[in-house]
Amino acid sequence: MLAGKGFEKIYNLSGGIKAWDKEVAVGSEDTGLHLFDRVLSGEEAITIGFGLEMGLRDFYLAMQKRVVREATKALFSKLADIEILHQEQLVQLYGEITGTQLSVADFAEKIAEPAMEGGLTTEEYLQLYKTDLDSESEVLSLAMAIEAQALDLYLRAAEKSTEAGSERVLRRIAAEERSHIARLSHYIDHQQDLI
């Protein structure tokens, strides 16, 4: 339908979504987008992104307390630590854009309402994915699903962004999420004893 109407690079994904072997996001098209409704600048986009990352870290830490196996606890701890790195990257990005250098702690104070990535609560996620918290492979799959939600949210917010600076920041954050997913994927691939 698109070919021949001025669209230059059209591809059919053979096999459709069932053939897709990467992350899949869940939710209606505007899920979480309310978080970006009032985004006017790159600075605000970073602030909201930081809130999402803070929510994800809280999520990992909360799950860490719920699981029994030490290996799973350690895994959650590692994932939570990765979120700190992500937060630091966002704060650095903030410094690049505004010229104002802040510590992560100082930046965190600006967040009024920490929100989960993709706009869902921890309980909603657990219900949605019915995760066995003692299965490391399931835990990692859940983490990837959450990161995919965040990637999806950032990409769609960037797509709807009408301000160039904001779009650039959102795409940079999305790129970070994509690398996060790649890291989790690499981790899964190199664990021999996952249950």
Place this chain on the structure above:
Amino acid sequence: MKWLQFFTPVASINWEEANQLVADHPDGDVLFLDVRQPQEYAAGHLPGAKLLPLGDLENRLGELAREKPIVIY
């Protein structure tokens, strides 16, 4: 000229090639277009995919950038 659309080849790519296409466009230019129904989209879609059900496609072509790569599923 309506023949053109019947003769314009549309390439099929597998997911590996789609991954590569994304990697080749780090600026996020590749658009994944989900032409299924909203409830199918809600049940699972590729991250960042734009929902544009097949039935609405004809009337909403203006929402799509003609010069950017579009992967349809």
